[in-house]
Amino acid sequence: MPQDKAYAQALANKTTDFAGWYNDVVMRAELAEEAPVRGCMVVRPYGWTLWENSQAILDRKFKETDVVNAAFPLLIPRSFLVKESDHVEGFVPEVAWVTQVGSGQEELVEPLAVRPTSEAIIGPIYAKWVQSYRDLPLLINQWCSVVRWEKRPRLFLRTSEFWWQEGHTAHATQEEAEERTRMMLEVYRSFLEEDMAIPVIPGLKSEAQKFPGALRTYTVEAMMGDGRALQAGTSHNLGDHFARAYDIQYLDESNERRYAWTTSWGMSTRIIGAMVMVHGDQQGLVLPPRVAPYQAVIIPIWRADEQKAAVLEAVDRIAKSLKAAGIRIKVDASEGKSAGWKFNEWELKGVPVRIEVGPRDVENNSVVLARRDRPGKEGKEFVSQDGLAIHLAAVFENIQSALYHKAAAFREDNTVDVSSEQELAEVVGARKFARAYWGGDPEGEERIKQATGATTRCIPLDQLGIEGKSITTGNPTTQQAIFARAY
RNA sequence: CGGGGUGUAGCGCAGCCUGGUAGCGCACUUCGUUUGGGACGAAGGAGUCGCGUGUUCGAAUCACGCCACCCCGACCA
Numbered sequence: 001m002p003q004d005k006a007y008a009q010a011l012a013n014k015t016t017d018f019a020g021w022y023n024d025v026v027m028r029a030e031l032a033e034e035a036p037v038r039g040c041m042v043v044r045p046y047g048w049t050l051w052e053n054s055q056a057i058l059d060r061k062f063k064e065t066d067v068v069n070a071a072f073p074l075l076i077p078r079s080f081l082v083k084e085s086d087h088v089e090g091f092v093p094e095v096a097w098v099t100q101v102g103s104g105q106e107e108l109v110e111p112l113a114v115r116p117t118s119e120a121i122i123g124p125i126y127a128k129w130v131q132s133y134r135d136l137p138l139l140i141n142q143w144c145s146v147v148r149w150e151k152r153p154r155l156f157l158r159t160s161e162f163w164w165q166e167g168h169t170a171h172a173t174q175e176e177a178e179e180r181t182r183m184m185l186e187v188y189r190s191f192l193e194e195d196m197a198i199p200v201i202p203g204l205k206s207e208a209q210k211f212p213g214a215l216r217t218y219t220v221e222a223m224m225g226d227g228r229a230l231q232a233g234t235s236h237n238l239g240d241h242f243a244r245a246y247d248i249q250y251l252d253e254s255n256e257r258r259y260a261w262t263t264s265w266g267m268s269t270r271i272i273g274a275m276v277m278v279h280g281d282q283q284g285l286v287l288p289p290r291v292a293p294y295q296a297v298i299i300p301i302w303r304a305d306e307q308k309a310a311v312l313e314a315v316d317r318i319a320k321s322l323k324a325a326g327i328r329i330k331v332d333a334s335e336g337k338s339a340g341w342k343f344n345e346w347e348l349k350g351v352p353v354r355i356e357v358g359p360r361d362v363e364n365n366s367v368v369l370a371r372r373d374r375p376g377k378e379g380k381e382f383v384s385q386d387g388l389a390i391h392l393a394a395v396f397e398n399i400q401s402a403l404y405h406k407a408a409a410f411r412e413d414n415t416v417d418v419s420s421e422q423e424l425a426e427v428v429g430a431r432k433f434a435r436a437y438w439g440g441d442p443e444g445e446e447r448i449k450q451a452t453g454a455t456t457r458c459i460p461l462d463q464l465g466i467e468g469k470s471i472t473t474g475n476p477t478t479q480q481a482i483f484a485r486a487y
Numbered sequence: 488c489g490g491g492g493u494g495u496a497g498c499g500c501a502g503c504c505u506g507g508u509a510g511c512g513c514a515c516u517u518c519g520u521u522u523g524g525g526a527c528g529a530a531g532g533a534g535u536c537g538c539g540u541g542u543u544c545g546a547a548u549c550a551c552g553c554c555a556c557c558c559c560g561a562c563c564a
Contacts, residue, residue, distance in 0.1 A: 094563070151488080151562045158563070209564045217564070231564085301523050340524035358523055368523080455564085 043269075046349065049293035051163070051269055055143065057195050057291070058165065058267065061187045067139045067167060072121050074144075075112035081120045084245035090212020091116045094148045114147040119213070119238070119264060122168045123246030130260055133172050133252045137180070141167040156273025157230065157487045164268035170248060170260040174239070177261035178216075181237040184265040185218045188233035196271060197288040197403035198222050198278050199411055200232055201482060203458025208442050211264075215239030221457045221482065223411040224277040227431030229457045229484040232274055235265035278407050285350025286372055288403050289396035294330040296322070296392060297346045301339045301358035314362045318355070318385060325389035347372060352399050353392065361385075373399050373406075415482075421448060421471060428454035428485055437468035438481040444472020448483065457482040 043051065059069070075098060082088045098112040115121065126138060145163045153160050167184060171177040185202055192198045200220035210217035214236040222232045243249070243259040252258050279286040289295050300315045302308040315331055322329050330351070332342050339356070346354060356368040367388065371379035383391055415433040418424045427434040429452065438444070438456070449455050459481045470477045 090564070148563080152560090205564065207564095211564060214564090219564095234564085299523090303522065336522095338522045338524085338526060340522080340526085342525090343523090344525045356523065360523080453560095 046293055047272070050287065050291060051272055053291045053293065054191075054196065054271070055165070058187070058191050059141075059143075061191060062141050062165075062167065065139075065183055065187065067141045067169075070140045070142055071144070072118050072125065072142055074115060076115050076118075076121045078111045078113060080124055080246075081113050083120065083123070084213045084242055086241070087119060087213035087245075091148075094150055096147050096149050115144075116146055116148045117264075117266070118142070118144075118146075118166055118168065119242055120246075123242050123248065123262075126168070126170050126260070126262070127246050127248045130170055130248050130250050133250050136170060136172045136250060136260065137176065138170040139167075139180075140169070141165055154487060156276070157270050162268050162270065164266050166264060166266040169263045170243070171262070172250070172252070172258075172260065174261045177239075177263050178237050181216070181218060181235045181263045181265070184263070185220065185233075185235040188220050188235065188265075188267055191267075192220060192222065192232055192271070193404060195288065195290045196275055197290075197400055197407065198232065198271070198274055199404060199408040201458060201460050202462075203460040203482070205234075205458060206440065206442070206445060206456045206481070208445055209456060211236045211238075213238065213241050213245075215241065218461075219458050221484075222274055222278065223407075223414065223433060223484075224274065224487065225280065225410070226277070227414050227433075227484075229433065229482075229486040230270070230274050230277075231457070231486070232271055233265070233267040236263060238262045238264060279403055280350075281375075283344075283375060284348035286403065287350035287352060289352045289400050292350065292352050293328065294351050295328045295396060296353040296355050297330045297332055297342075297351045298355045298357060299339055299342050299346075300331070300333050301356060303359070307359045307362075310362050311357055311359060314385075315357050318357065318367065318388065322389050322392065325393075327389060327392060343370075347375075353395060369395065371395065371399060373402055418483075419469070419471065421451070424448065424454070424471060424483055425452045428452050428483055431485065433457070434483040435480055436471040436483060437477050438479060438483075439470035439473055439475050439477040440479065440481075441470070441472055444470075447472070452483075452485075454483045454485050457484050457486060 078097075081091075081095070095116050096114045098108065098114065100107050113120075122140075129135060130138060143163070143165045145161050146166075147161050148158075149160055150158050152158070169177070169180050171180060189200055189202050192200050200222045202218065202220050205211075205217040205219050211234065216237040216239075218235045218237075219231050220233045222230050224230055238261075240259040240261055242262050248260040248262065249257050250260055275287070275291075276285060279288070287293075298315055298319055300308075300311045302311045312333060315333065319329050319331050330346075332346065334342075337345075343354065350372060352372050354370040354372070356370065358368075361367050365385050366382050367385055369381050369383055369392075373379070411433070414431075415435055416427045418427055418434045418436045424434045424436060425448075434454070438459075440459075445456055459479060463478065463480060465478055467476050467478050468480075469475070
């Protein structure tokens with residue numbers, strides 16, 4: 001069986017095997033046999049571009065909220081990391097340490113942590129940068145990779161090393177910090193829903209699920225194609241915990257010394273995995289046009305040599321005009337591959353639209369468009385070469401919206417209101433989201449986790465405001481929560 | 488760290504039970520015919536059989552030890 005067909009089949013089981021399929025764009029790092037590195041990724045150019053497009057959109061959205069980029073150190077001295085006690089307890093089990101240099105004969109006086117996140121190095125730096133209320137707010141983001149030595153890595157979703165962005169802000173008031181936390185959550189929501197076509201539930205994490213050291217953690221939770229949940233982005237209101245731990249203080253207008261209020265928020269390459277699992281089908285990847293490395297691929301088709309020249313001339317002209325219109329175009333004029341082979345190849349890579357140009361099209365001044373999200377004949381249309389860029393732009397918008405609505409409908413179909421722990425167990429066991437009234441007691445939450453493997457994904461910000469009985473205690477509450485098994 | 492599984496050509500695998508010196512598909516190279524939904528023929532290149540020790544005239548195959556990876560848990564906020 002051809003390798004790529006095996007990949008496509010593997011993708012049909014989107015639970016775990018999608019990673020093997022996606023080998024085409026991302027592969028496991030092949031390091032020395034002895035190297036204790038697993039779950040790391042090497043991103044091939046096509047996959048990187050996919051991420052890069054997403055990153056550019058996110059970065060632009062950050063800047064629209066006055067955030068600026070910076071770069072902080074990779075290595076964090078041990079003494080910095082241990083200052084915030086909840087934080088250190090939360091992260092130390094998965095921290096990788098640098099303890100020696102050279103061939104091991106020289107021990108470092110103080111071990112250096114490879115950052116699992118950068119609060120602990122940014123805190124001390126912010127302490128120096130912040131002196132006056134005039135220095136606030138401090139709104140900084142960095143793009144970097146971090147290392148978390150999880151016991152069980154999962155390709156894309158929980159790799160030992162992963163690329164992400166982490167924003168860190170400091171504010172004069174708690175209200176302003178809270179506002180920023182919610183603002184960034186909204187940036188993530190709009191990015192995921194509008195650009196990645198992934199519907200999410202914005203909400204608050206329970207006490208048990210929040211970030212170590214945070215006052216409050218917000219999340220955007222998504223449902224994968226197999227019904228499991230994925231935290232696609234988080235935004236933390238850190239209160240004054242980190243400011244106290246790292247001594248970030250400022251003088252206010254009345255010359256009073258005060259602690260700053262800080263936030264942090266992050267989103268990683270795991271969303272690429274989310275995109276694979278939310279939109280992918282039996283034929284392979286399906287990419288939303290806004291982030292696809294190539295929005296359309298042009299396949300020239302010819303038999304005789306005299307046709308070839310005319311076809312290639314037309315393809316070249318079409319490609320130029322589409323590129324000039326700002327559309328990301330790939331022309332696959334490679335020889336030795338049949339047209340059918342190319343069709344399959346680019347479908348596997350998820351290109352949203354295929355443009356076929358053959359001798360008949362040259363004659364009719366037409367092209368054939370084929371939509372990736374609608375396989376088969378119904379996704380094909382014959383259109384004129386005139387006004388193609390404008391037509392394509394409309395097709396892209398249509399695909400983008402169709403992908404979102406399909407995923408949203410899937411999530412709705414797989415979300416069930418439950419009113420007993422028994423019912424909840426059945427629903428999450430069937431890989432669905434369970435929505436239940438829940439007052440927030442940690443004991444009940446833990447009991448459900450032990451019994452069913454499901455965790456509280458979030459307390460949605462969008463609440464009905466109707467009173468019901470808490471699933472764990474039976475006490476009246478108006479608060480609903482989402483329970484599910486998660487990656 | 489528990490339970491299970493797998494390591495043989497770039498990728499996917501067979502061969503192992505019953506020991507005799509390695510094979511299939513895809514990919515790759517060359518030539519020819521093909522090309523609007525994964526073409527075909529011919530010729531060819533490519534493997535320390537995960538590592539080590541042992542048994543044997545002889546080990547991919549049997550025994551023991553080790554290593555790596557995958558899956559299920561635990562863990563992961």
